[in-house]
Amino acid sequence: MSHFTTIAIEIKNGDLLEQALQSLGYPVKLNTLVRGYLGDTTTANYVIPMPNAYDIGFRKAGDRYELIADMWGVAMNVEEFLGELNQQYAARTVLESATQQGFVIEQQEVLEDGTVRIVIGRWA
Numbered sequence: 001m002s003h004f005t006t007i008a009i010e011i012k013n014g015d016l017l018e019q020a021l022q023s024l025g026y027p028v029k030l031n032t033l034v035r036g037y038l039g040d041t042t043t044a045n046y047v048i049p050m051p052n053a054y055d056i057g058f059r060k061a062g063d064r065y066e067l068i069a070d071m072w073g074v075a076m077n078v079e080e081f082l083g084e085l086n087q088q089y090a091a092r093t094v095l096e097s098a099t100q101q102g103f104v105i106e107q108q109e110v111l112e113d114g115t116v117r118i119v120i121g122r123w124a
Contacts, residue, residue: 003037003070009058009082011065011089016096017058018046020088036070044068050075091116 011017021028026048033041034057035049044057045065054073058065071078095105098120107119 002040002042003072004034004040004042004068005071006061007067007078007082008061009065009067010086011058012063013089013093013096014045014058014060014065016089016092017065017085019092020085021046021048023088023092024084034068034070037073040070042068056081087114087116091118094118 018028018030029047029049031045032043032047034044034047034055035041035053037054042057044059046058048056050056052073052075054070054075056067056069056074058067067078067082069078091108095108095118098105098118101122103120103122105118106121107117109117111117
């Protein structure tokens with residue numbers, strides 16, 4: 001019996017997902033196995049290999065990604081992890097969109113409360 005749980009998330013761009021994970025300090029493997037209880041595995045597009053052999057994976061489901069992991073073995077607060085991931089992903093989405101529309105990133109910083117502040121501009 002599989003212990004894997006899937007969680008729908010609002011992430012659509014795999015490249016930005018990978019960048020967000022890396023910015024949070026997680027190593028990312030592409031198109032590999034997610035390990036779970038008693039050697040159980042499943043595949044995912046992006047995988048964070050964890051030292052305790054209970055990995056966290058992200059796989060494409062329609063036009064979005066879903067998180068897949070054996071939550072019994074994942075040694076982290078998943079809600080907190082997803083909050084940090086969504087924040088990093090959103091910041092990268094804003095930066096990419098602004099750049100594509102001809103804006104220049106003038107300043108980017110993380111405030112003491114964890115808020116990401118981005119200043120963009122464009123000469124008219």
